[in-house]
Amino acid sequence: MGVLGTALWDHHLGAPHRPLVVECDRAADEEMSQALFFLPLAQMAPLDQLALQQARGQVLDVGAGAGRHSLALQDMGHSPTALEADADCARLCMARGVARVEAAPWQTYRPGPVYDTALALMNGAGLAGTFEGLAAYLPWLRDCLAPGGRLLLDTSTVDYLPKPPDKARRPDEVWFRFRYGATRTEPFSWLFVAPAELQRQLRRHGFRGVRAPYAGADGRTLVEAVKPA
Secondary structure, X not given: OOHHHHHHHHHHHOOOOOOEEEEEOOEEEEEEOHHHHHXXXXXXXXXXXXXXXXXXXXEEEEOOOOOHHHHHHHHOOOOOEEEEOOHHHXXXXXXXXXXXXXXXXXXXXXXXXXXXXXXXXXXXXXXXOOOXXXXXXXXXXXXXXXXXEEEEEEEEOOOOOOOOOOOOOOOOEEEEEEEEOOXXXXXXXXXXXXXXXXXXXXXXXXXXXXXXXXXXXOOEEEEEEEOOO
């Protein structure tokens, strides 16, 4: 089982606590609470609550994690599809009661234009990995949507971090690793694109009605965009 999957399964099963540590190439190590992945709707940040309330029709939950957004959507009467690249996390979604789960990375998932809403939360724009990755990620999100479908994703910035040691890297691309016990993941890049730039890129890739309906005190911004009918 992978690092993140093990940490979340241990939390789900009530195992003795061990810290899930996030290692960053530009900041000190930081513990991430596993409970964050299990919050019920009432305890989620206002940004998440607003995004979930805006969901309509067939919903795709991109990067579902432990299924917290999908479970909330089910409680609201939706039948979401949870898309999760980590197979262990996908099994956890099913164990927790998510009815529809796809265990696949977004890069290989090809549903066709069937969804009325696509949600990508918990810094969902970061799944692009790099700024260059947006050129594949945003068209993929668009292609998942039916004509007139709505995309809701959030982003946050890391302007407070020092510049990357590699001058060839963009400041909004940050390398991380998860550590749980004695096990680490391989390093991976996460994108923290500025909200205005994200909106510009969405328009560039064919979305309309692009706007930012909410900016949270925690630095996260919700961005909404619509696929033309």
